Amino acid sequence: MSDDQSFMNYSPDEFESDAEFEYEDDDEVVEVASASQSDDGVVDDDYDDDEGDGEFEEGDYENDNAGDASDFKQEDTLSTKKDLVEYKAHSTKDLVAKLSAQTKNISSVLELTDDNALTLLQFYSWNSERLMEEYMDDPDRVKTAAGVIVDGSTKAGSTFKKYNKGEFMCFICCDEKTQTYQLSCGDEYCLDCYSKYIKDKTSSGKVIKCPNCDVALNSQDLDFIAGEGESFKLIESSIKEYVERHRSYKWCPSVDCPNVVEILNFADIPNIVSENHVPVVTCNHNHQFCVSCSFENHTPVPCGIAKQWVTKCKDDSETANWIMSNTQQCPKCDSSIEKNGGCNHMTCKKCRYEFCWICSQDWTSHGTSYYQCTAFRDNPNDKAKNKEKEELTAKQKLRNLTKNSLKKYLHYYNLYAVHESSTKLDDKRCKFVEEKVRELQETSGISWIEAQFLVESAEALLKARKVLKWSYAFAYYCDRTGLLDIFEEVQAKLAESVENLSKLFEIEDPLEIVRNKLEFLNKSHFLQERQKAMISCTLESIDYGCLSGKD
Amino acid sequence: MSTPARRRLMRDLKVDPPDGVSASPLTDNVMIWNAIIIGPADTPFEDGTFRLSINFDEQYPNKPPQVKFLSTMFHPNVYASGELCLDILQNRWSPTFDVASILTSVQSLLNDPNISSPANVEAANLYKDHTSQYAKRVRETVEKSWADDLMDNEDDDEMEE
Ligand SMILES: [Zn+2]
Ligand SMILES: [Zn+2]
Ligand SMILES: [Zn+2]
Ligand SMILES: [Zn+2]
Ligand SMILES: [Zn+2]
Ligand SMILES: [Zn+2]
Secondary structure (H helix, E strand, O other), X not given: OOHHHOOOOOOOOOOOOOOOOOOOOOOOOEEEEOOHHHHHOOOHHHOOHHHOOOOOOHHHHOOOHHHHHHHOXXXXXXXXXXXXXXXXXXXXXXXXXXXXXXXXXXXHHOOOOHHHHHHHHHHOOOOHHHXXXXXXXXXXXXXXXXXXXXXXXXXXXXXXXXXXXXXXXXXXXXXXXXXXXXXOOOXXXXXXXXXXXXXXXXXXXXXXXXXXXXXXXXXXXXXXHHOOOHXXXXXXXXXXXHHHHOOOEEEOOOOOOOOEEEEOOHHHHHHHHHOOOOOEEEOOOOOEXXXXXXXXXXXXXXXXXXXXXXXXXXXXXXXXXXXXOXXXXXXXXXXXXXXXXXXXXXXXXXXXXXXXXXXXXXXXXXXXXXXXXXXXXXXXXXXXXXXXXXXXXXXXXXXXXXXXXXXXXXXXXXXXXXXXHHHHHHHHHHHHHHHHXXXXXXXXXXXXXXXXXXXXXXXXXXXXXXXXXXXXXXXXOEOOOOOHHXXXXXXXXXXXXXXXXXXXXXXXXXXXXXXXXXXHHHHHHHHHHHHHHHHHHHHHHHHOOOEOOOO | OOOHHXXXXXXHHHOOOOOOEXXXXXXXXXXXXXXXEEOOOOOOOOOOXXXXXXXXXXXXXXXXXEEEEOOOOOXXXXXXXXXXXXXXXXXOOOOOOOHHHHXXXXXXXXXXXXXXXXXXXXXXXXXXXXXXXXXXXXXXXXXXXXXXXXXXXXXXXXXXX
């Protein structure tokens, strides 16, 4: 059995006594982050950024795919404030080690073999306390129920048997087979049937029992019958069970991300949410998500509104699907244009016409200071017309109202969706540019440190675009009075900065990129300032009661 | 053509059915069986002749067959469609189960319903709180099962003519 496949050898020293879920190891990442706010420095002025300990150690990620997390610096901030999530980020590997430690603990306390302890824990869904309680009470009953063979039983262990053709008829497949496996209960089936049986059940994370009785198959049985690593697969499925059992554990919601976050102040989450803070955490692969919604970081939108928006978008997705398309026709010459970066300032390759991807208007009409098209305006002409036609029946009025609210929704959804797909394109583009510069490093001797500005700029861009994207969902649920004008101005400025930085990432030549280092840094810094302004503006709007939450 | 599923079903056919149940495949398709369960004595289901269909596929016995009541049932774990909610036909299935063990389990389910996951809420509520009304509703289905039997026999007679 190879080392990394062996459950009981899994980083055995990493966890000591965590049957009670204590966390003593210092080299693990403890992170405290509030919303947005700590990320962006809006409300965290009262504590010093430099005091944060627990920088990610690169060694922590050896086994994580590609080790991409170690490329990023975490902004660690520690505080005792009640509105912050305290958490630890775990990889699947960490959890396997944790379960392994828990198993070792049980085997030593209850004086069992590791294998038997593992079976009992799986049977008890990793609830050590209940297992120990019931075991102290009546060990034989617990063992029998879990299918662990009671010590001193006269029955022999499991055996692999070989037969000549015609000597053994398997009860399951009704065929004559030459290779069989027999558990201590005496039930015997052919290897093929047994293997199929086990593979069907590995994903359950639960104890696998003899097809005919309650005797449990242990790791050796599983690995022998179904191949090496099968027992390990069962352990991995156990993690699902474990995370489900512990409500303070949350899977990272990113597609295919195997990481888990453990919330240390789970009881505080409802308070954090009710104060309109977003409980944001960062997984080991650097994905930010809200632990209350199990959804991407939706700062600056409060959780309730974010959920409302996501549900609405799901319901209305068919109506609005067309927006997500990545090709459009040039408004002037009709040649088709594919969007290849996140920037919404488009230039037609054929006729050189410059236009805005979002509203298809001439780019210059947006002015130089900010983008008009981000602001939704009720058309004053529509209103005037409605006034003239007061003889409209109630039904027609209602229809117009829905039409207008659909228009409003489509307006904001359009903006939201455009920035969502732009985020993906930005992400692609940033990775592409980083790759190019990495190539350049190899040939020209530019140091990795010198090229860090690109990584930082890319991260700043992606974060800011996400804030911008969510600010449209926020605007949708705002009353169209009071602060909204200021809000839209701030929003438009953020949009402008986002597009400016995004545009920089379209530079193809790596040397040119490096030459523009200062430009990247300036634009990123500027963008971060505007992002902060956006977030404080939304918080103010909430304080002023502008967030109605109505469609 | 001999597949593991068909081999198993041929063996299931040779096994003597337990008391109160009978089952046999269609003459032209060994993958579809018709079965009858006699309601157990000393229960409201007593002497009912409840008919079921069992549909196997090539995954049998690694996967359970689909079991469905054809007779109208009034039981906490039987849906209006006749499908039933029984753990051994879902997550607790084992490839060592056969037709006889399935029917035995269904038979014992009749008088020993699982109230925690009702498929028929009305039946579950009556079973819990109004035993006599529950028994009355069950007896109606028993009588219906006899009538269905009678009609079937008449059909058969006609066909023989
Ligand atoms: Zn077999
Ligand atoms: Zn057995
Ligand atoms: Zn993740
Ligand atoms: Zn949330
Ligand atoms: Zn053009
Ligand atoms: Zn525009």
